[in-house]
Every structure is written in structure tokens, then in C-alpha cells.
Amino acid sequence: MKRFIKPKKLIQEIVIQAPIEEPIVPNIQENIKRLKSSFEKCSDVKFREIKLENIKAFILFVDGLVDNQSIQFNAIHELLSETVHAQLTSEYIEQRIVSISDVIEIEKLDDIVKNVLDGNTVLIVDGLEKALVLNAKGGERRAVAEPETETAVRGPKEGFVENIAVNIALIRQKLRSNHLKLITKEIGTVSRTIVGMMYLEHLASPELVKEIEDRLERIKIDAILESGYIEEFIEDSPSSLFPQIQNTERPDTVAGNLLEGRVVILINGSPFALIVPATFWQFLQANEDYYHRYHISFFIRFLRIIMVFLALLLPAIYIAVTTYHQEMIPTNLLYSIAASRESIPFPAFIEAMIMEIAFEALREAGLRLPKIVGQAVSILGALVIGQAAVEAGIVSAPMVIVVSLTGIASFTIPKFNMAISIRILRFPMMFLAGMFGLFGISIGGLIIVTHLCKLRSFGVPYFSPIAPLKWRELKDIFVRYPWWAMDKRPTQTIEENLNRQVDNLKPSSVQQK
Amino acid sequence: MKKIQHILFVFVIALTLTGCWDRTEVNDLAFITSTGIDKLEDNLFQVSIQVPLPSAMGGPSGGGGGTSGNKPYYVDSGIGRNVREANDDMQRRMSRELYFAHRRVIILGEKLASEGMERSLDLILEHPESRLSTFMLVAKGNAMDILTSSPHFEQIPAEAVRELTKTALKMNTREIINQLHLPGKDPIIPVVRTVTTQNNGQDEKIELQIDGAAILKDDVLQFMTNDQEALGISWLLKRMYEKKLTVSVRKESELNLIVEDYKLKPSYKINNKLPEFTISLFVDCNLLQNEPDLNLEDPDIYSLATRKIEEEIKKQVAGIINHAKSVGVDPYGLGWLVYRHDNKLWEENLSKNWRELLPDIKVAVNVEAEIAVINNKGIKIREAT
Structure with missing residues (x-):
């Protein structure tokens, strides 16, 4: 019998390389030396040396992650053609020289490393205690295309891609409201995957958002390569055979679920968004049910x-x-x-x-x-x-x-x-x-x-609204009521703002006259 | 945790110890389609069964098993002191288990029926596999002859009997067994007999035909109806809906009608402590064919036609009632009617000697017929041309 009993596991700490918590020093040679040592044998990290008149400067980036054109014309070209006046400050460079929209200042060497790896370009200038992060991300990406796993006869033909920024933009295009909130986190010590939570502030219950944040916070792992990793870490009953989190490749499905008060988790590097919470019936519904005329969906x-x-x-x-x-x-x-x-x-x-x-x-x-x-x-x-x-x-x-x-x-x-x-x-x-x-x-x-x-x-x-039974929500379970009859949102996660639309939207000959 | 694992362990062991002990594959069963019960002599019964041969019934991988020529079924019989023993007798030479759940027809031999059949039916009530919805028929002659017949249409004779019964009287085992013990009501069982195909000897086979009804006195066959009486029985049992009727109006010309709807209203009056029955029939028919070219729009001719129809129906109904009455049998359940409505009178005066009283009981039959839909033959007023 003893074989059946698992030995108690010790909670293990994962080994993380100690970050270089040192500040940037004015001496550029010193900084470069340290950076080169931390990027040792990373031949894709480029150190581009330039001279502003006679001040030494370095531009750091990872080949293939940045937009070469933008760096070339908006940073390097501008810097080289600048005749420097007496006092060169980071503000001056930011405001007068570099013509890139998103520029931030950082002060730590470790931040330089992080930003370079994120695909940003970092400019270090001799004599300054700050480095400039030039956001010119680029590189090859898959274009937005029709999702292969969820094809539709009728409905939007765009699907998520691997890049989280594109995915967020796709959702934002559907719900152009400032109620749509986004919380981002980085999970994974090696992969440092960006994980974003999106929800509609006035619909999703704060406890749910808090709970999901807590569960995401718990994950300490080296890398997240797919949304499946996250799913297994945050689901309620890992031993159950039934999926408790829905995934989708479609922005319209995501938008629809956001409007029912659910929270969406997006993972950089995966075209699959997670939708929580999920009930059994959600898995039997397709986005197209809502686009076809209701008779068809009913059947x-x-x-x-x-x-x-x-x-x-x-x-x-x-x-x-x-x-x-x-x-x-x-x-x-x-x-x-x-x-x-x-x-x-x-x-x-x-x-x-x-x-x-x-x-x-x-x-x-x-x-x-x-x-x-x-x-x-x-x-x-x-x-x-x-x-x-x-x-x-x-x-x-x-x-x-x-x-x-x-x-x-x-x-x-x-x-x-x-x-x-x-x-x-x-x-x-x-x-x-x-x-x-x-x-x-x-x-x-x-x-x-x-x-x-x-x-x-x-x-x-999981089985709601059948068990516990909620009569009013059955209109979107076995059948789909016409849109004009679904005037209330499901109450699984929403407490306030239940009305989806005004009453009496049913078209009738009397009203339309 | 440990406790749960112990329980799980016990469950797994229990699962492996139980097994598929009453599992039977389809090809280990002999599906009986029909049973025929014949009485050979006192306390000796011959039970014949008809079993389809799946291997001869087509299917992608046929071949093999076909033992009796091209027929997809075969008939075998066993002999025993009762039905169950006869079954066991048969089972000894059958490699597959007899399976009664799909039995569709039970056929009783004439000899068995005329010597009392009730005890032979016990098995149907007692055997868990047998169904009360099985049709029951009496064979003219031996029951086994029905099973060995070879109707053209169906692969299996039992299927033919079943389909034929559906269009005729249609009595299932439950109805018959119920009627066996109703006070003042005697059972009626449809009769099936064999005939040869009427085509001058070309591809002649033995066909089956439903031929009236067997009128029983308790569980003993009293007589078998003729054609007219069979129709009368159909009227009384309300099986005449959508049935066709041919009425002779003039010499060599008939009206063909279909019964659209009819109501049957039995009633009785007590006269001198004896009931006098009136059976009223209200019949609506549709005209199918108007051979005598009657103008039914003329009220006089219409009433003539309906009178003929009424007479015809009356003849049929009264025929069977009087015949049964004269031999002391009550197939319609006149007594049962009194039993339900006037139980005290029944218990005190009638129940004991109902059969003796029956020949003298007066039964009147009233028929009111209407022709609801006519065709335009015989109508003289036509569209001006």
C-alpha cells in the first residue's frame, strides 16, 4: 500500500540569476564593460558605437527584435548629424535629437539588460548617469489572419496572433471604451512572458479580478510558452477531466465574453486567449450562434x-x-x-x-x-x-x-x-x-x-444556470433567444449593470411606422 | 488520504471480481418470432417455434449457417407435458438460448383451443421475457402448419401473421387473458388459416389468411365465425373504422362504401328482472363507388340507400349476437355491461346462470347510417355545357 502514498514534497525555490542592481556610472567604458560581460556569448545583441562630435555613445539592441529602419533614421542618423552644444543632458537628447515617439529614461544597468531583451533599443551616452530607452520594436510577425481552429461562416475573419500588443489592439478595436481595463504582468524568470488581463470595469466583479490576479501572482516558473501553462496553473480542479477555462482565437468571442462580465487573459506568444470563469455550456456554444438568425441557432x-x-x-x-x-x-x-x-x-x-x-x-x-x-x-x-x-x-x-x-x-x-x-x-x-x-x-x-x-x-x-437553476438565463443555454429578447446579461459574475439594452426592441410593424 | 486509497483499492478489486456474468451476445440467442402450441393428446403438448437464421438473412458476411435451403428461418418443435417442458425439450438440440422477448405471435392449435387453453397460457404470464403485447391467434387446424407456411411478401411468416392481424381484429395476449376472467364476457381470438396462392399452380406457396374470429366459452373454443359474423364482430369491437363495405342495392349492382366514423352505443332496460339490450350503431360512410347509378341527392333515393346499408349492417351484427346467444356465449360482453352498471342485479340474479339465460335474452340492433360524402355519379344536374 505504501507505494500509493506520495512522499511529501518540499517547496522548491527556483534559481534566478542575481540581477545587477548597480546604477549606471558616468564612465561609459565601465558600463559597456559590465554590459558586455552580461551579454557574453550573445552575438545577437549589437553594440553600435557612435560619436556625437566627440562624445562616445553606444546603441544597444537585439538584432531581429527591433525596427532597423526606425533606429537608423530616427536615432542614429539624427545623433550623427547633431552638432552638440556645451551641455549634453538626457532631456536634451530626448526632446531635441531623437525622433522616436516612446522614449523613457532608466538608471540601472539591470534595466538596460531587460529593455534590450524586450526588443527595445537603449542609448548610452558617455558622461550621463541615465540611459535612454527608444521604443522601436519590430521584427517579423505573423499577420492577422482567419483563425484556423474556430472558423466561421458568418462573423469577423480576424484572429489573434502571437503578439500581445496586436491582440490587445484587436480587442480594443471591438470595445472602444475606457471601461475596458488592462492589467499586465510578467511571468517566468527566463521567458519574462507578458500576461495581460482584460476586463470591463463596470461589469466584471472586483473579487473575480482580484482572485485572478492572485492566482497569476502565485505562478513562479522559468517560462510560459503557451496559454495552456497558465490554464493549468490557475484552474480550480486540476484533476477534473473537464476544462474549466475556455480558450479562443477570436477577438469577437473575447469581446462577447467581456460584455458578460468575464475576464480575459492574454499571453504574449500565444494566439489563444483564456476566458474565465467558464461554465459547461460555454463549451457547447460557438460565436456564430450569435450572428446567425436565431432560428438557426435555436436548432x-x-x-x-x-x-x-x-x-x-x-x-x-x-x-x-x-x-x-x-x-x-x-x-x-x-x-x-x-x-x-x-x-x-x-x-x-x-x-x-x-x-x-x-x-x-x-x-x-x-x-x-x-x-x-x-x-x-x-x-x-x-x-x-x-x-x-x-x-x-x-x-x-x-x-x-x-x-x-x-x-x-x-x-x-x-x-x-x-x-x-x-x-x-x-x-x-x-x-x-x-x-x-x-x-x-x-x-x-x-x-x-x-x-x-x-x-x-x-x-x-460549472453547471450553472442548470444547477443551480436560474430560469431567466436558460434563454442562452439550450437555445438562443433573439437578440431583442436577451435584454439582461447573465448574472454569473455580474451584480450591477445587468441591462444589455433597452426594452421593447422587438421589431414590430406598429413601431416601425 | 490513505483511507480514500484503501476504499479505491477495494472498489477496483470488486470491479474485477464482478463480471459480465449475464452478458449474452446477440449471436448466442435464438430469437423466437412465434410460438405455436398444439395439443397432441391428454397432457401432451407440442410446442413449435419459428427462429430466424441471421446468417441467412443477408448482411455483409452472410454464408455459413444456412441450413434449410433459402429460407431465412426454421421451425422446430418439442414435446412435453406442458409448454415449459416442451421448450426445454427443444432447447436440448439448440446451440443458442431460446429468447422470447421478440416473440410477436402466439398461435394456438384448434385442438388445444377447443379443449381449453388457459393453463397453456400461464407461461406467458410467468416468463419475464414474454410480452403481453404479443398477438394471439387460433389456427384452423394445427398451429405448426401456420409456422411452416411461406407467405410471399415477408421473409418470416410470423411477420406476415402480425401484419395481417393488425389490419383485422388485432387481439394481443393482454386483452385475451384479461377477457378470460371477466364476468359476462367471453374472449374472441382471431383465426388464421393457410391457403395456397391462387395463381394456377405457378410458384405456389402456402399463404396465410386471417379468417374471422374464434368465439370462446371461457377458455374453450365454441365456434369459428363465418364471413358475415366476422364483420359483425368487427363492428362490435370497434374495428370497422376505415374498413370497406359492399351493400347490394339492386340486382347485380352494389354500393361500395368506406366507414368513416361510427359510434356504438349499447344500452339495456330491465324488464321482469331480466335485461333487454339495444345495441345502437350510428355509422357515417363515404361513397366509393356507385354502381347502380343512384342519384343520392334525391332524398327518397338517399333514404333507400341508407336503409339498405342499415339492413346490411344490422344483419351482420345481429347475426353474430344471435348465433353466440343461442349457444350460451357472450362475446360482446352484454353481461359485463350489466355487471358494471347494475352490479347488484348481476350478482343476485344473473351471474350464476347467465349462460342458461342468454339464449332467451332479447337483443335489438338499431343502425342509423348516413352517407357523408358522395361522388357525382348518378347526379343528373350537371354544369350547362
């Missing part, structure tokens, strides 16, 4: 809920019904199932397992491979698994139908992380069905529902 949401059930339970129900409850199958259907199962060597459960695992493997293989090879995989899979297995009598045709229907059903879930959770849960359900029949399925279903009701995401019950 599609119903379809999705049916599909969630199918994705979770269909193979399990098939196993249970064909091995325990044959009386439940309509007679003629049973005959066809019996006919196709006649020469199958495996029990239904093993058969289902083979097919499900093959399907998951196929899906994963198709996902990871380069696109050209991916097609070959899908052809192979369709042919080998779909046809050959049936013809060879290894798998029955109804089982292939069940598995492919399940696969399609799981693809209708708009959010990938929820789809994969449901796909994983399918396997325990199949086990239960194979062992206890429908009884096992009901037990499994009960466990899942209980777990969902118990889960919380940043204090919001």
Missing part, C-alpha cells in the same frame, strides 16, 4: 446537445443493448444486427474498443502529420477500417456506423478541449456498459453529472 444548439449525448453514450448504449438488453431493440433492427454480427469473432465490447481506439488513433495521426500525408492517412483509415474490416468479418457494419456517428457527434462540439474530454469519458462509459449494461451507464452518467455539479470555475458553479 443548432439543440442538435449539439443531442450530439454531446451521442458522443458520450452511443457506443456504450450499443454495447449495453446488444449484450444485455436485446429486448429493447426493435425486432427487425435486431435481426439486421444479428445478421451482421453472425461471423464476428469478438464480443461487442471488444469490437467497440478496437474501433474506438482505431478511430482515435486515426484522428490523432491525421492531426499531427503534415497536411499532404494527412490525406493519405484518412484514405487509409476509411478504406482499411471502414471497409476492409467489415468485409473481413472482424468488425460488424453496425459497429462501424456507431463509431463513425460517435466521431461525427464529437466533432460537432465547437470547443476542442471539451470534445476531447467527452471522447475520453466515452471509454469508461463503454467499460461500465460492457460490465453492467444500462445499469452501469446510469451509474456512470450519475457520476459525471454529480461531478459537473460539484465543479466550480472561479467561484461560478
